[in-house]
Amino acid sequence: MQIQNTNxxxxxxxLVERVKSGDREAFMTLTKLYQKKVFQLAYSxxxxxxxxxxxxxxxxxxxHQKAHMFEKGKxxxxxxxxxxxxxxxxxxxxxxxxxxxxxxxQNIEEMDHASYDSSHHDPSSDLKEVxxxxxxxxxxxxxxxxxxxxxNHLHYREIAQILNIALxxxxxxxxxxxxxxxxxxxxxxxxxx
Amino acid sequence: xxxxxxxxxxxxxxxxGELDEIGKKHVETHLETCQExxxxxxxxxxxxxxxxxxxxxxxxxxxxxxxxxLPSRIADGVFxxxxxxxxxxxxxxxxxFLFQPRYRLAYAGLLLGIIVGAVVTFLIFRSPPLQFxxxxxxxxxxxxxxxxxxxxxxxxxxxxLDSSAYLLLDFVQSSPEKSAEFWQSDFVSQxxxxxxxxxxxxxxxLDKIKLAKAKVICxxxxxxxxxxxxxxxxxxxxxxxKIQRLIEERQLLLKIKLVRKELQKNEV
Numbered sequence: 001m002q003i004q005n006t007n008x009x010x011x012x013x014x015l016v017e018r019v020k021s022g023d024r025e026a027f028m029t030l031t032k033l034y035q036k037k038v039f040q041l042a043y044s045x046x047x048x049x050x051x052x053x054x055x056x057x058x059x060x061x062x063x064h065q066k067a068h069m070f071e072k073g074k075x076x077x078x079x080x081x082x083x084x085x086x087x088x089x090x091x092x093x094x095x096x097x098x099x100x101x102x103x104x105x106q107n108i109e110e111m112d113h114a115s116y117d118s119s120h121h122d123p124s125s126d127l128k129e130v131x132x133x134x135x136x137x138x139x140x141x142x143x144x145x146x147x148x149x150x151x152n153h154l155h156y157r158e159i160a161q162i163l164n165i166a167l168x169x170x171x172x173x174x175x176x177x178x179x180x181x182x183x184x185x186x187x188x189x190x191x192x193x
Numbered sequence: 194x195x196x197x198x199x200x201x202x203x204x205x206x207x208x209x210g211e212l213d214e215i216g217k218k219h220v221e222t223h224l225e226t227c228q229e230x231x232x233x234x235x236x237x238x239x240x241x242x243x244x245x246x247x248x249x250x251x252x253x254x255x256x257x258x259x260x261x262x263l264p265s266r267i268a269d270g271v272f273x274x275x276x277x278x279x280x281x282x283x284x285x286x287x288x289x290f291l292f293q294p295r296y297r298l299a300y301a302g303l304l305l306g307i308i309v310g311a312v313v314t315f316l317i318f319r320s321p322p323l324q325f326x327x328x329x330x331x332x333x334x335x336x337x338x339x340x341x342x343x344x345x346x347x348x349x350x351x352x353x354l355d356s357s358a359y360l361l362l363d364f365v366q367s368s369p370e371k372s373a374e375f376w377q378s379d380f381v382s383q384x385x386x387x388x389x390x391x392x393x394x395x396x397x398x399l400d401k402i403k404l405a406k407a408k409v410i411c412x413x414x415x416x417x418x419x420x421x422x423x424x425x426x427x428x429x430x431x432x433x434x435k436i437q438r439l440i441e442e443r444q445l446l447l448k449i450k451l452v453r454k455e456l457q458k459n460e461v
Contacts, residue, residue, distance in 0.1 A: 031264035049254040064271045175205040
């Protein structure tokens with residue numbers, strides 16, 4: 001297993017080296033290998049396909065520009081997700097923060113009652129919407145950690161590497177993220193009390 | 194109780210399979226006996242379930258993406274992009290060094306300091322605004338009248354010295370034989386009288402410190418004019434010539450000129 005990992009690592013390193021010298025094929029191979037991971041992270045952050053595809057494109061563009069900064073012994077996936085994470089946060093601040101703040105000013109309960117009045121009422125989609133808004137209320141870091149853990153199934157160790165913080169901090173922020181979500185969601189979920 | 198606190202902190206990591214064997218065993222053992230922590234775990238599981246509800250949308254979006262062609266589209270965007278303009282080599286010299294963008298904050302601070310300094314200086318040194326009493330009359334600041342009086346006295350003194358100098362010059366330049374008539378003529382005696390009455394008017398102000406030097410010379414002139422007007426009739430031509438020479442020897446005209454200049458400099 002270890003040997004397989006090492007081989008894979010050296011293969012990736014080789015591809016990155018080729019990208020540095022302007023090899024289009026190597027760039028496409030790496031994009032094929034990691035595009036879904038980046039998409040998954042971006043989609044779970046924005047819940048929007050178009051935004052997620054923008055992030056994927058921007059991440060690989062940034063990778064091409066910064067390939068010379070990649071250090072050989074490092075984990076390529078974590079390095080790439082680090083780039084994607086930074087782009088997600090910048091993109092969110094640039095395009096979404098204002099809109100979401102306006103939306104957030106609308107009481108979540110108001111949104112619920114409005115939906116219940118409609119004839120095509122779907123309780124699960126309401127809950128999804130409420131959850132999505134609650135997720136946006138978390139701090140950037142808590143939200144990113146929750147998304148990475150829950151939707152990208154990354155280990156705390158990997159998240160720590162990507163966010164460049166201590167393992168204990170990841171654990172603590174994840175705990176706070178879930179606890180905050182539970183508090184925010186408590187009026188909307190039956191069993192929680 | 195202490196165990197509950199520790200377990201609660203580990204529940205999220207437990208739920209997401211991030212605890213090592215020992216930690217996992219500890220939580221499991223605790224949950225067997227603690228209903229409160231078991232309920233807390235249920236609540237957290239519920240959040241996890243709600244979060245899972247978003248996964249279906251993600252899967253839908255995932256399926257709808259053309260993964261096969263996406264890499265080549267991205268590569269087109271990356272490789273077919275026009276090469277970015279090469280950065281100009283940094284110009285050497287003092288000008289570019291001084292105006293580096295990283296100094297912006299310092300320059301902004303400096304500019305702000307200058308503006309604040311200018312405003313403070315203006316506020317401190319500006320002349321106080323005119324104040325109006327309720328009936329519309331202007332209230333002048335304290336000491337304004339003293340300053341006005343001093344300035345008027347200074348001007349009167351200069352005027353007095355000027356006129357005296359001309360009169361004395363006429364006297365000194367006249368022949369000793371005619372100088373007695375000079376002082377008795379209507380024109381000169383009237384001028385001398387005017388000057389003596391002006392001297393009486395400026396006397397109180399001459400006592401002020403700034404005009405102390407002028408007072409000495411004005412007193413001398415006053416005494417001289419007074420005496421000449423009174424006794425010039427009785428004096429011989431020789432004695433009047435003596436007075437003329439005395440005026441020249443004592444350089445009275447020069448002294449008047451110097452005091453006058455000094456007074457002109459000391460405008461209030």
